[in-house]
Amino acid sequence: MAEKIEKKIKNNNLNPSRFLYVGIGASAEDIIYTAHEPLLILDKELVIISANKSFYDTFKLRKSLTEGEKLYEISEGDWNAPTILNLLSDIIKGNNKINDFEFEHTFNRVVHKKMMLNARKIYRSDIGKDAILLAMEDKKI
Numbered sequence: 001m002a003e004k005i006e007k008k009i010k011n012n013n014l015n016p017s018r019f020l021y022v023g024i025g026a027s028a029e030d031i032i033y034t035a036h037e038p039l040l041i042l043d044k045e046l047v048i049i050s051a052n053k054s055f056y057d058t059f060k061l062r063k064s065l066t067e068g069e070k071l072y073e074i075s076e077g078d079w080n081a082p083t084i085l086n087l088l089s090d091i092i093k094g095n096n097k098i099n100d101f102e103f104e105h106t107f108n109r110v111v112h113k114k115m116m117l118n119a120r121k122i123y124r125s126d127i128g129k130d131a132i133l134l135a136m137e138d139k140k141i
Contacts, residue, residue: 038055048071
């Protein structure tokens, strides 16, 4: 298989490092989708690039109503919480990470959650842009 890939790169005058980045991007997506904790990938405007199954299950959301939407507009504005938006804004401005930030909020007007948030600015080589990885750990109340 590796020989076929190398031959395709050479025959099509492709940049091998670019091809490798695509492979790494795909592996990162696989890791995100298999994680047990809810995860989101956001762009610098807080538009949701992707989310994992755990995120959709935990917050009772559907992919078709989530990806491509601004975080603070999904689920009838449930995520329009100044605390989260300020933290994510800080990451965009240069603070590269948030560790173990305790956050308590009522979602869908009925589900009260206490969570630990972790976030990092990451570089998405597949789209050539910075993004934010937001991980949430549910703390039972």
